[in-house]
Amino acid sequence: MLRKLLLVTFLxxxxxxxxxxxxxxxxxxxxxxxxxxxxxxxxxxHGLEKGSWFAGAGTGLDRYExxxxxxxxxxxxxxxxxxxxxxxxxxxxxxxxLEKKSEMLRTAVKANYPARPFGEAGFVYRFQEExxxxxxxxxLGVYYSYKGMRIxxxxxxxxxxxxxxxxxxxxxxxxxxxxFKLGLAL
Amino acid sequence: MVFNNVLSAYENYVMKxxxxxxxxxxxxxxLAGCLKxxxxxxxxxxxxxxxxxxxVLADVVKPLAGRSVQNAGKIYVYGNYLFVNEINEGVxxxxxxxxxxxxxxxxxxxxxxxDIAVKxxxxxxxxxxxxxxxxxxxxxxxxxTKLTSNLFPERNYIGSNGWxxxxxxxxxIVGWTRKDTTVAYESPEICTRCGIxxxxxxxxxxxxxxxxxxxxxxxxARFAIVNNYMYAVGLYSLKVIDVATPSTPSYKKDxxxxxxxxxxxxxxDKLFIGxxxxxxxxxISVAETPKYTGSFPHVRSCDPVVxxxxxxxxxLRAGNFCGDITESRLEILDVANLAAPKLVxxxxxxxxxxxxxxxxxxxxxxxxxxxxLYDVSNPADISLKKSISNIEPFxxxxxxxxxxxxxxxxxxxxxYSNLSDIRLLSRIQKx
Numbered sequence: 285m286l287r288k289l290l291l292v293t294f295l296x297x298x299x300x301x302x303x304x305x306x307x308x309x310x311x312x313x314x315x316x317x318x319x320x321x322x323x324x325x326x327x328x329x330h331g332l333e334k335g336s337w338f339a340g341a342g343t344g345l346d347r348y349e350x351x352x353x354x355x356x357x358x359x360x361x362x363x364x365x366x367x368x369x370x371x372x373x374x375x376x377x378x379x380x381x382l383e384k385k386s387e388m389l390r391t392a393v394k395a396n397y398p399a400r401p402f403g404e405a406g407f408v409y410r411f412q413e414e415x416x417x418x419x420x421x422x423x424l425g426v427y428y429s430y431k432g433m434r435i436x437x438x439x440x441x442x443x444x445x446x447x448x449x450x451x452x453x454x455x456x457x458x459x460x461x462x463x464f465k466l467g468l469a470l
Numbered sequence: 471m472v473f474n475n476v477l478s479a480y481e482n483y484v485m486k487x488x489x490x491x492x493x494x495x496x497x498x499x500x501l502a503g504c505l506k507x508x509x510x511x512x513x514x515x516x517x518x519x520x521x522x523x524x525x526v527l528a529d530v531v532k533p534l535a536g537r538s539v540q541n542a543g544k545i546y547v548y549g550n551y552l553f554v555n556e557i558n559e560g561v562x563x564x565x566x567x568x569x570x571x572x573x574x575x576x577x578x579x580x581x582x583x584x585d586i587a588v589k590x591x592x593x594x595x596x597x598x599x600x601x602x603x604x605x606x607x608x609x610x611x612x613x614x615t616k617l618t619s620n621l622f623p624e625r626n627y628i629g630s631n632g633w634x635x636x637x638x639x640x641x642x643i644v645g646w647t648r649k650d651t652t653v654a655y656e657s658p659e660i661c662t663r664c665g666i667x668x669x670x671x672x673x674x675x676x677x678x679x680x681x682x683x684x685x686x687x688x689x690x691a692r693f694a695i696v697n698n699y700m701y702a703v704g705l706y707s708l709k710v711i712d713v714a715t716p717s718t719p720s721y722k723k724d725x726x727x728x729x730x731x732x733x734x735x736x737x738x739d740k741l742f743i744g745x746x747x748x749x750x751x752x753x754i755s756v757a758e759t760p761k762y763t764g765s766f767p768h769v770r771s772c773d774p775v776v777x778x779x780x781x782x783x784x785x786l787r788a789g790n791f792c793g794d795i796t797e798s799r800l801e802i803l804d805v806a807n808l809a810a811p812k813l814v815x816x817x818x819x820x821x822x823x824x825x826x827x828x829x830x831x832x833x834x835x836x837x838x839x840x841x842x843l844y845d846v847s848n849p850a851d852i853s854l855k856k857s858i859s860n861i862e863p864f865x866x867x868x869x870x871x872x873x874x875x876x877x878x879x880x881x882x883x884x885x886y887s888n889l890s891d892i893r894l895l896s897r898i899q900k901x
Contacts, residue, residue: 319506320507453511453514455512456508456509456512456652457508458508460505462505
């Protein structure tokens with residue numbers, strides 16, 4: 285899954301930049317996540333900027349319910365190209381859990397945490413100091429952020445005559461948060 | 471003055487920018503509580519499928535000519551006859567006088583059958599939760615001589631949560647329909663009766679029912695006949711059945727062992743019982759009252775056992791259903807002191823099922839890795855002698871240099887009297 289995502293990212297980047305003057309850009313954020321519970325997120329997005337558009341790929345750490353590694357594609361558009369200050373951004377990809385929950389079903393013998401969808405959409409404002417180069421700046425953003433999570437538990441059972449088919453139970457999490465992001469465009 | 475300057479600078483350069491930045495976000499902070507996480511639990515509901523016992527039993531006595539082996543299960547050798555379980559369907563009776571050309575004599579339709587044993591002319595077989603005794607003097611005209619009800623109640627449920635489904639006595643549960651369902655999950659509470667849920671519950675009711683030669687079973691067997699007693703393992707217990715009069719077996723008692731009981735292997739006056747937690751040894755010198763002698767615990771896994779009286783050979787199969795271990799293995803135990811078996815050594819395996827010992831040779835059905843033959847003359851350093859990798863074996867019985875193998879591919883017989891030239895004698899395969 286991770287490999288496929290990286291391949292798609294590479295292809296999109298290649299298409300987006302074909303025959304155009306491209307400018308490398310990175311966006312690096314710390315976010316405070318607030319929903320039914322709270323959490324933190326660190327992300328870094330790297331890609332290419334052309335005019336008022338930006339496309340890239342990002343990853344990071346997302347500590348909300350469970351620590352996970354989001355890997356995603358990112359697309360942005362400066363809403364007012366004259367000033368290039370207000371940015372609308374969409375991130376879409378997968379979230380790979382990095383830790384496990386302590387609770388298990390009594391009859392479970394094994395728990396897997398498969399990758400699940402990850403997505404964000406929001407507005408970012410860029411404050412550019414005089415000392416900074418064009419395109420660089422301090423970023424302040426508000427996003428709606430979604431993180432999926434699933435615990436696939438393999439249950440033990442009565443198997444008097446092996447081999448027996450496995451039985452599973454799934455705990456599905458659809459986590460909705462606001463992400464308040466502070467970052468740097470480099 | 472200095473203080474006022476600092477305060478002013480703080481107001482201008484710290485507080486104002488922060489206020490300017492955060493003020494527009496205030497409504498968003500307030501809205502944060504509007505977002506709710508959705509946590510659901512997806513599980514499987516099993517619903518029993520019933521059939522009237524009278525209908526099922528009427529099918530058993532219907533004479534059927536031999537048919538091809540489709541889904542071979544456990545095997546049992548009795549004289550020149552080979553009995554092959556067709557999983558959940560019945561028993562093939564095969565004339566094996568000539569292992570190079572076995573002849574299928576008849577097929578006895580026994581729905582829900584997975585285990586078999588033979589004494590004299592009587593075939594014992596499980597039929598869903600019951601045990602049936604059949605006179606097979608004429609294999610084409612098998613006759614029911616006795617039906618012992620509810621000997622295997624674990625066949626009436628799926629799951630290990632301590633809940634059973636008890637059908638009324640006139641019906642069998644012949645299958646389960648499954649349907650996945652999703653409901654809200656009350657995190658972080660750990661559910662205690664989850665995963666597999668029935669459409670109805672009832673607590674378990676205890677089973678209330680009730681000098682011929684015997685055959686040889688494979689290591690995956692759950693039935694064993696020793697002299698005048700048949701021992702059958704259920705999921706939790708050892709069942710003692712008097713078969714002194716073979717045609718009318720008489721249930722005597724249940725001896726609780728533990729959970730996850732899987733296989734039984736008789737050796738002289740001892741029973742070696744494989745469970746998914748341990749190997750147990752029971753003394754049957756007083757045949758009707760097996761007595762616990764010793765055990766050797768292991769991590770949760772699926773495990774048949776065989777012994778030569780000095781060592782016990784236990785295969786531990788890993789896999790989701792089988793439990794905690796991630797790598798399958800063979801454990802060799804020193805059972806000289808039956809009360810306290812000791813581990814001699816473990817050897818890695820791929821996917822082991824049944825095994826069998828003949829002298830210093832140990833055959834292991836290593837599932838997808840094929841059939842393996844080891845020299846175990848030194849249990850602390852066994853060596854692989856031969857490997858037959860183009861089959862997926864499940865159970866094996868060696869006899870006088872001939873090997874009978876139940877495999878995914880059907881029933882295969884080999885001649886291993888010359889180890890440097892193990893020869894395939896015959897193959898009864900799926901058609």
